[in-house]
Amino acid sequence: SAVISQKPSRDICQRGTSLTIQCQVDSQVTMMFWYRQQPGQSLTLIATANQGSEATYESGFVIDKFPISRPNLTFSTLTVSNMSPEDSSIYLCSVTPTSGIPDTQYFGPGTRLTVL
């Protein structure tokens, strides 16, 4: 299995500012994903981070609001731009490793974001 770290683990931000969340994996992975989990809700996929190309966004999520980078096979960032209180959520990075059970996902510990 892959070990995934996320930074920061939590943050409190002011409305209108931006926050960049980092996801680092200890091994090369095929797929990296970013999810949002609002209080009491399940996980909602924001986008698939593609190495060396633009991320693939799900319906309701746009690049201007959630720019994503993936410069290599083990690292990705998600930026939450021009934040509002509605962006308060837990943001989770997940990966699908190159070995192991296909299609399973391994999750990072999450970043808890509060927007005031």
Next chain:
Amino acid sequence: SQKIEQNSEALNIQEGKTATLTCNYTNYSPAYLQWYRQDPGRGPVFLLLIRENEKEKRKERLKVTFDTTLKQSLFHITASQPADSATYLCALNSGGYQKVTFGTGTKLQVIP
């Protein structure tokens, strides 16, 4: 529209009993279904994957069944322990390559 339903109400059971959690889906034809465990403040942890051509899969005290006719999966924890208390998420592949959609989860509380 596609929907994954898990019992949103918490399930409370006595230690030692078998916990059974349900996942129902509509408008999907998943090739496989997965179960994850999520503890408060942590990311989900993969438990089991069952494919459409498998009826049942076991791992230690865990058992998953998959009925594609009923569009339902059952997740069983036998000889439950307080340490099994967590939220359990069902997930289906939603057509894209290695892309899954998660249910809302069922919170399990095992009472000593």
